[in-house]
Amino acid sequence: MVDVPDSLQCLVTASVTGQNGSYRIEIPREEVELGELDVGEFYRVGVLTHTAASSPSESPDAAPSAAPQEPQVPPVDEGEVREVTIETLGEEGDGIAKVERGYIIIVDGGQPGETVTVNVHTVRQNVAFAEIVPNDV
Structure with missing residues (x-):
């Protein structure tokens, strides 16, 4: 590989x-x-x-x-739940994670270094937006 x-x-x-x-x-x-x-x-x-x-x-x-x-079709779908690692913070303080082909997922409340489970709620051609799934769900 x-x-x-x-x-x-x-x-x-x-x-x-x-x-x-x-x-x-x-x-x-x-x-x-x-x-x-x-x-x-x-x-x-x-x-x-x-x-x-x-x-x-x-x-x-x-x-x-x-x-x-x-x-190319975005590598995530709306409603998809997946695990991502937050790499950095965006200009407005949201976490930024990259997945397949460098596609960006902006995660509300994500902090650099965290690996979190997120629910993707909005998908665009070059970026998606997601929220962290609480652990107690």
Whole structure:
């Protein structure tokens, strides 16, 4: 299993394409517009091999498949109860936890370092809001 660091900003599937004597890996627009990536900044990129058989008809210069370009669905649902670890505090004092793909859950009353069970009450494309489930429930 691959050890994924907490500093992971995004995880995408993409093809390597040739362009003017060099190669390119495209990041979906949504990762910049809705994520934590900034145009013009430098990022460390890890490349994992794809183990599924690819179509032999795909050329090296082919565009990436449609799947990475589709908007990603938030990794949580309204009404979902899950355990999260609060990493930091937001500007208004709410706890901030990150889950799959760096998706942010803002937790009312969460404190850094706490691992709490939360009930997600509002889900948006790039952030969700949750409340801590009391232990006596």
